[in-house]
Amino acid sequence: KAGVTQTPRYLIKTRGQQVTLSCSPISGHRSVSWYQQTPGQGLQFLFEYFSETQRNKGNFPGRFSGRQFSNSRSEMNVSTLELGDSALYLCASSHGTGMDTQYFGPGTRLTVL
């Protein structure tokens, strides 16, 4: 079956703009989690959505938000971009129950100028 897909793969924005990233999970998966990866901080959990509800949230400012649609596809939005938001944004999907394996997408590389 098809893996997790993320669009776009690369994005360049300027400070102050906003951006929306998209994640399509594996068919049948109801949970989508988002992570930020930077050289300095490593991989950090942003939030998780399950059945259209945010179920878990990491320690990121309110500029970072997300949502999930009825088909389990998820979007992540970052408003008022800062230089420090430059990162690889990864999403992962799973069934969302118990000790599920999480399947990661290839990520979206965001550069903020």
Added chain:
Amino acid sequence: DAKTTQPNSMESNEEEPVHLPCNHSTISGTDYIHWYRQLPSQGPEYVIHGLTSNVNNRMASLAIAEDRKSSTLILHRATLRDAAVYYCILRPIIQGAQKLVFGQGTRLTINP
């Protein structure tokens, strides 16, 4: 979130076994030990997980210390494709909890 400690980097030769250590002295009785790896320019991928007993799958083996304060991921015959950053992660047994807390991981280099 319980913390894990791994060496920053390790190096090995192709077709030799690799033992990747992980310390987790503050592990609780309800924490599973998971390993993921991240190949260059890719998202992380699941490798293996266990609770108390040693585990084997087609990718690797996981050896867990009797007191569960440490574990070792074993790649039996490393190939160049195993060059990646390996992450040891503790996941609590909480129904539905999907959050993964990544440390810095071990960057594994495989020499031909």
